[in-house]
Amino acid sequence: MSASGTLQNDDLVLYGIDRVIITITAVLCALLEIVDTTIVNVALNDMRGSLGATLTDVAWVITAYAIANVIVIPMTSWLSQQFGRRNYFAASIIIFTFSSFLCGNATGIWELVLFRFIQGLGGGALLVTSQTIITESYPVEKRGMAQAIYGMGVIVGPTLGPPLGGYLVDNYSWPYIFYINVPIGIIATLLTLTYVKSPKYGDKLKSNQVDWWGIITLAMFIGSLQFVLEHGQQDDWFNDHVIVIVSIMSFVGLFFFIWRQLVYEYPIVNLRVLKDNNLRVGTILSFVLGFGLYGSTFIIPIYTQSVLGWTATDAGLLLIPSSLMTAFMMPIIGKLIQKGVPQPYLVAGGFLMFFVFTFWMHNIMTPDTGEEHMFWPLIVRGFGLGLLFVPITTLSLSTLSGKSIGEGAAFTGMMRQLGGSFGIAIITTFISRLSQEHRVNLIKNIDGANAMVQQRIQGLQQNFIAKGFSPNEALDKAYQLIDLSVTKQSTVLSYMDVFMYLGLLFLICIPFILLIKKGKNKVDLSEAMH
Structure with a gap:
């Protein structure tokens, strides 16, 4: 300095x-x-x-x-x-x-x-x-x-x-x-x-030096891409002309944003810093971290409230042990890094722990899953996230110096946030699509001529008749209850699939760790401030 x-x-x-x-x-x-x-x-x-x-x-x-x-x-x-x-x-x-x-x-x-x-x-x-x-x-x-x-x-x-x-x-x-x-x-x-x-x-930069086109193309790229991710499923993706137009806008925005940042003397974002191999890998890892972090934080409260019928307070309290475990791990990981423990091992361990969490959640999810079933998987999640936060940042910046550290830190932060946006958008799309697929498959298995199905319908009908409904009303309510049960089960199956896909994403990222070169273990964070 x-x-x-x-x-x-x-x-x-x-x-x-x-x-x-x-x-x-x-x-x-x-x-x-x-x-x-x-x-x-x-x-x-x-x-x-x-x-x-x-x-x-x-x-x-x-x-x-x-x-x-x-x-x-x-x-x-x-x-x-x-x-x-x-x-x-x-x-x-x-x-x-x-x-x-x-x-x-x-x-x-x-x-x-x-x-x-x-x-x-x-x-x-x-x-x-x-x-x-x-x-x-x-x-x-x-x-x-x-x-x-x-x-x-x-x-x-x-x-x-x-x-x-x-x-x-x-x-x-x-x-x-x-x-x-x-x-x-x-x-x-x-x-x-x-x-x-x-x-x-x-x-200060003069008005004609401000990278207005960089700002516009960045907003055009991200905003259009997010619209496609959010509305693609419900609008039948590229069969809808609006989705096609917005997708083209996103691609054009990305192309001109990259071009502008590489040729303009005063770019709003310095893309040249991405020539560093560790930073390139680190931005990918940060994106995946945001995808899993914000995606799982989004999906768990929705599942517990919409499927299990929990209150908002109970859904929020469920996440506290996981967050406390992450907080507990942070200073420990910091000390390990200071002592020279290789960050790639910590990051790989974090990805593996997150896979264990998602695989565990996949196996315990039912329409009656209780807090006691999710406590330890969420502890594992907190442990895994604790292994990821600091090591990914230090790995990304370990071969940078001076002003480049600050620019690299901005990239990792931006990509982590962008990963969260992608995660939430894609997860909602998957839940919607997979719920429909599972519902269709489950309905195929409900054969009205099957003796067990008939017995189930008759049992429900008798229960409603006992409550004072006419035979026809009771039969309608029996069918409604079965339909509700199918819908709930198909929703649970879709959440199970999403957790498995999240876990596989983290598992696949472990080989990326091997691309990271050994850099200095300690990054002067005060340099990143300027």
Whole structure:
């Protein structure tokens, strides 16, 4: 780091109560962003009911937020330079807070999706900028402690989201999962304007130097691709002309985005850093990690509420042991890496553990699966994720140096978030398609001429007659009950398939670890801040 850079950092260092306040502010903002990524998962069923949405439609509440995050994260550094870190950070909090209020007041699913997208644009800056602020507020010799404090906040966020969302949904209503952001956001804004400092950046880019085409093509590529993933199944994929048009838009957006970033003097995203082999492999691993992490966090609350009939609170509490196991593993993995344990072994172990988790879940899923059946598989999930977070990041950045570390870190973060968007979209598509296939196959096995089937129908009919229904009404209700049973069983089978496919994806990725070259074990995270 240059002398000027060191001086700049010294100007930003805080002491005493000021540093305590700025630490609380930064961690609070990071928590706002992370909690809001997971808090909505347990409220999706209630949103579906009150807004009259399908499972595919309501998934956009999550994916719209994720898409906005992915678009804005690579631009955070440039935006901070253009407007000043304090101003940009405060504006992001205000956008996040106001859009949270609008989300709570949404009266339709697509209105909610729009406000969630805007919320994601504000939230995208919170996580990245919070880490930068808290790092630069501490002197160099205490930045390890700063990262530990920030890391604990990041770990607590996913743990708090589901149970907090469940409590608010069960005791109030789903809009309160957004309203809770408003008072916290107001406090964070006031603290930011009072205590956060802006470093002295170089000259701002002129308006004709801004990579507007890069921004437009990035948004065009990601947004169009997400639309295809979400609506392909229900619109019969490429038999629908809209899907074909949007797919072409996505491909064109990707092509021109890559071309623009490679030829423009001031690119919004530096693609040249991907020449590093470890980073290329690391971005793939980060994508798969996001796919499994956000995909499993999405699918478990939906399964427990829609199939098992659990409350939102119970569905949220189910995920706590897994999150606590991940938090427990993080410092242990950090120490192992510092002692020289090869990261590829840790990553391979993490992928293997995640496969064990999905295979276990595949085997225990029934319409009557209880909490006691899922406890240990979820512990294994937490153990596996603990093995993946830090090692994948350090592996990705291990052969980079200087400014490239920050650019590489942005890529891994972006790809992890994008992997989550793909995971949720593809999982909802698979559940829909596989449920239909299993239902058709199950109905084929119900032969009205079969003695056992007739006996089952007659038994149900007699039960309804005993409750006061006429023979015809009782027969209709018996058929309805059998149909409901077939639907429920086909849904369970589709969830089983999805878990197996997730596990196989992680298993297949293990050979990629062999492509990673040995780099330095320790990555100076403070370099990634600049």
